[in-house]
Amino acid sequence: MLPLIKAGVKARQGRGTALLTLATRVPAGLLVKMLGVRISVAVTCQRTSECD
Template sequence: MVRALVANRRGKAKIGTPGDAPWLFPGGRPGHPIGDDRLGLRLQKIGLQPRQDRSTALFTLAAELPAAILARMLGVHIQVAVRWQKASAGDWAAGVSRRTSAGRA
């Protein structure tokens, strides 16, 4: 499906052949990808909810990874990653502590 999309992609300012454009979703300005707002609208038109899906993915990651790794991986401040962990009830350090204690008993 991705190969078909690349072969048939189009954008308002697309210049050259599909093989010349570096973006899977070319935007309205030459040399730039589509904006996140426009991509979100396109996804909504086909029934996807990008905000809800993004939040679900972030909360899942926050519940499974230490805040330091999450922050570095996503390029967010450590305090933001800690807040996501608390909101998702993914206190990673406490979870590791409980597993370690349970394994020793």
């Protein structure tokens, strides 16, 4: 088992946080090209990050 998993760190939580942080800084189209996420995911992240 990896040390981070043993410590209780979940990669999915960190990935989501990183995606929301990026969404506040770059356009949705760029998120699609850089990360390979669907456009609907990129747009949703941008809308969610605007509310915070």
